[in-house]
Amino acid sequence: MKANRFNMLMLAVTMLLTFVLAACGNSASNSENNSKNGDNSSTAGNSTEATASAEAGDKKPVKVVWWHSMGGELGTAVKQLVDEFNASHPDIQVEEVFQGTYDESLNKMKASMDADSGPSLIQVYEIGSRFMIDSKAVTPVQNFIDADNYDISSLEENILGYYKFDNQLYSMPFNTSNPVLYFNKDMFKAAGLNPDQPPKTFEDVAKAAKALTKDGKTGASFAIYGWFMEQLFANQGKEYVNNGNGRTAPATESLLNTDAGINTVNWLKEMLDSKTALNLGRKTDDTKKAFLAGQIGMTLDSTGSLRGIVDGAKGKFEVGTAFLPKPVGLTDGGVVVGGASLWILNNKPEEEQKAAWEFIKYLAEPKTQAVWHINSGYFPINKKAYDEQNVKDNLAKYPQFQTAIDQLHSTKLTPATQGAVMGVFPEARQTVEDAMEQAFTGTKDTQKALDDAAKAITEKIQTYNKTVQ
Incomplete structure (x- = not known):
């Protein structure tokens, strides 16, 4: 995408967009993540295996910067997810950065594009979807799904439906409500x-x-x-x-x-x-x-x-x-789903985009979704999360949530319930x-x-x- 065209788009859309009440995340809570580079020490020796091992140990993890709008207790829940991912993926390190409300975060993304100082991954509220597509600034997650032959059959169809355009999933749902x-x-x-x-x-x-x-x-x-x-x-x-x-x-x-x-x-x-x-x-x-x-x-x-x-x-x-x-x-x-989804920016190196995709896949796992659901109150996007014992226990404590589950599942996906989109x-x-x-x-x-x-x-x-x- 050419810079001039993007700048014209940014200027025009910025004039049209105004701040609205964000669905959630009004308090700032910026967190630093531990970066685990692993043990770089190696035994002495001249063998090819030893040299390769040392080189692997010296390799720095791929850094993924994730901008989000989850403040307060939600921000604490986000940090927990990031810390657990980083601990289990030493080759990738995610840095989560709270950027204020959804509007504030989106405006910061626009300002960062030419300087290449923006995030690898950004959380955008559902009504920002049309703009994100029109910006030409993202790599659709469908590209990674196809390349990985990633199975989305366990993900909620009515949630995915909002973020599908021309049968392409452009972003991955993260926090979802109705x-x-x-x-x-x-x-x-x-x-x-x-x-x-x-x-x-x-x-x-x-x-x-x-x-x-x-x-x-x-x-x-x-x-x-x-x-x-x-x-x-x-x-x-x-x-x-x-x-x-x-x-x-x-x-x-x-x-x-x-x-x-x-x-x-x-x-x-x-x-x-x-x-x-x-x-x-x-x-x-x-x-x-x-x-x-x-x-x-x-x-x-x-x-x-x-x-x-x-x-x-x-x-x-x-x-x-x-x-x-x-x-x-x-x-x-x-009902139409509300909340936000995760978008991968296309101005980052391929390796960084792939690393962001690995993080997205981790967030979509049943166990991760179970923890997120319990700590946030948002829907699990993975239906298998309801089989997790902690989710069953939480539903027993808050049986009122069954209404929300039933309402989501009883909704037939049509253009009306898929949700309106406009820039x-x-x-x-x-x-x-x-x-x-x-x-x-x-x-x-x-x-x-x-x-x-x-x-x-x-x-x-x-x-x-x-x-x-």
């Missing part, structure tokens, strides 16, 4: 609702919210989060952008203002207007706090938050989980959140708010597409 409905079982019982039959439809949720709103408590609160809108489109079996959700050809138009968007916003607005739901803004941290304080009976949140929510409610109330709701009468649809997704997500706020506060009616947002997103998509043609 949203579920969390509800307070104790509040359900007190309101005369059956906690063993949680709401399944938009209408069920509205009825439950009305019953739960009493004694100073409110039925629900759902963060104004673009990710939820994307998920609720998919759960209705509807595409978010045209051209097969941007997968049969690059998207050129937003479908935000179609029936799926109108139905979703009106459903939420009606609960807010009737005061059976609270508008707590855009941060899921705020709805989570209200839920754990017993102020609201239901909320939407990521499966990656499940362990923290269940532990936070311990001794106060029992947490229930249910599938993402959909309008009554719909049977199609399902301006971060900015589009903020535009959607603006429109939702306008509709909820009455600044604009629902149709007008979504029409304006769809038009703005469409214009941004088309501008972006011109930069990569």
